[in-house]
Amino acid sequence: MDALEPTDDLLESLYVVNKAAKQLADEATAAYERGDVTESNVRSARKDALYRTKTAVIARVVAHDPAHVTGEYHSIHGDVWLFLRIGDWRFHQPPHAIGSELTDEIETANDRSDPIDAPYVRDSSIARSDRTLEDALSRLSEAGINANHHLARPTVTSEHDRIVDVRWSHLP
Secondary structure, eight states, X not given: OOOOOOOHHHHHHHHHHHHHHHHHHHHHHHHHHTTOHHHHHHHHHHHHHHHHHHHHHHHHHHHHOGGGEEEEEEEETTEEEEEEEETTEEEEEOGGGSOHHHHTTSEESSXXXXXXXXXXXXXXTOOSOOOOHHXXXXXXXXXXXXXXXXXXXXXXXXXXXXXXXXXXXXXX
């Protein structure tokens, strides 16, 4: 795995990707609830890819130098999450997502068996960046992490059995 230095530019792009993934999750649910299966599938596929992109960035940052990352285990809705601090940025991540080898490298304030009860309420209205998702994805791609490579597949099937491309067209 290629290590990735946690520059502020990289972390801001990661923040934007994370916020967009949360928004896509909400939009996928809303589309599903109104019966728009195609839109729900597209948004869900992109959401999953963005979360996998986030995991890839975090794993490569930890591989660069675990001292740049600290964390604590949180219990959120009955699941254990790793709340990571990288510089001035904060991210929740399932501990298993980046793998135990890298997770073990991160200095944590508590043990996974004793997580802090931290109810998590997602607030998509809070923003720390005016960077667009397109710009954030382009910057991550320049750093060697292309969100299109993290799609489970490049297309989804519509409710009328048409193939819909879910890739971000501006990425190589």
